[in-house]
Amino acid sequence: MNKAVVYRGKGKVEIEDIGYPELILKEGPGVPKSNVGRKCEHGVILKVVTTNICGSDQHMVRGRTTAPEGLALGHEITGEVIEVGRDVEFIKKGDLCSVPFNIACGRCQMCKEQNTHVCLNVNPERPGGAYGYVDMGGWVGGQSEYVMVPYADFQLLKFPDKDLAMEKIMDLTMLSDIFPTGYHGVYSAGVRTGSTVYIAGAGPVGLAAAHSAQLLGASTVIVGDLNEDRLKQARSFGCETVNLRQHDNLGEQIDQILGEPVVDCAVDAVGFEASGHGEGGGEQPAIVLNTIMDVTRVAGKLGIPGLYVTEDPGASDEDSKVGSLKVRFGLGWAKAHTFVTGQTPAMQYNRDLMKAILSGKAQIAKAVNATLINLDEAPHGYQDFDSGVAKKFVIDPHGSVKQ
Incomplete structure (x- = not known):
């Protein structure tokens, strides 16, 4: 058997x-x-x-x-x-x-x-x-x-x-x-000694990315999620956290932690089943990508190990069903961001x-x-x-x- x-x-x-x-x-x-x-x-x-x-x-x-x-x-x-x-x-x-x-x-x-x-x-x-x-x-x-x-x-x-x-x-x-995947997310985002990094998602991959950022020498690792229990787990090994159900303006929260509303680099450890910030945000599959572009400094890098698919039969709209999301690519272009995507x-x-x-x-x-x-x-x-x-x-x- x-x-x-x-x-x-x-x-x-x-x-x-x-x-x-x-x-x-x-x-x-x-x-x-x-x-x-x-x-x-x-x-x-x-x-x-x-x-x-x-x-x-x-x-x-x-x-x-x-x-x-x-x-x-x-x-x-x-x-x-x-x-x-x-x-x-x-x-x-x-x-x-x-x-x-x-x-x-x-x-x-x-x-x-x-x-x-x-x-x-x-x-x-x-x-x-x-x-x-x-x-x-x-x-x-x-x-x-x-x-x-x-x-x-x-x-x-x-x-x-x-x-x-x-x-x-x-x-x-x-x-x-998950350990190589989390590490790949922060490594491809350019985390090094002294970096400030934002990690979207406090699930296992996000937590692995946070620990990996610490191994690579990041000075501050900020983890955002809607789940307070998972954020508590991130805090247990020295991360700063932002509860995005309670705070819908991530830049303001980062400013309170760092003294400026941007980080050196960011990681998407959520993927296509992302939810909007604040109470009752609902599913917004592009929210993480748009948010990390917003809070990452110019010429920063974005590691995207979070899963995105070409077919999503459960999506709420026809575009999302074939992986076509409303990403503010112009913002990323204007800020000269580097995107690293795909499986690890x-x-x-x-x-x-x-x-x-x-x-x-x-x-x-x-x-x-x-x-x-x-x-x-x-x-x-x-x-x-x-x-x-x-x-x-x-x-x-x-x-x-x-x-």
């Missing part, structure tokens, strides 16, 4: 047996026809040690994408190698590894340039692939007991000391996605961030309030996460993690 978290329509996930994985991509929900039967002797089978619920998963579960029912979810995966394909040379049985959420072949032009988030060979529909995610190649998700990982020699980040890794597994599990190339960062965790420099689990649950509790975890709790849920399918 291989129990997994499976999407069963808007607002619903269930625990089902999806069958033990093999080193081949079989026909199934979301698998493009041209990917069916793809042999993966370059892959491995992992026994999943930890796998996390991500805000990106929530977009699908809320019905805000074209994800098909029956899709096994999960792209944040850490596991032990229990089966090795014929063509795998360097990864061995027993290795404990982090799996980058980007699926990448290591052979195409994009991979050779370290743009593993837009690999040209893993998804016949468009560049870039991921586990358990809509329109990303049909690769089976890893919120499960076991999962197949292709291109293992290239992709897997092996932990050098297995015992030490298990001691720090609640931190290391964040290397598959996790492999650019995960090894260095692993070393920061193992040395004790990075405390990412504490920053995002990592909370352990078992696989059967995952549907309830999805409900709690959707309600806005200030937690990052980590699923332990086999009871491997000691607390």
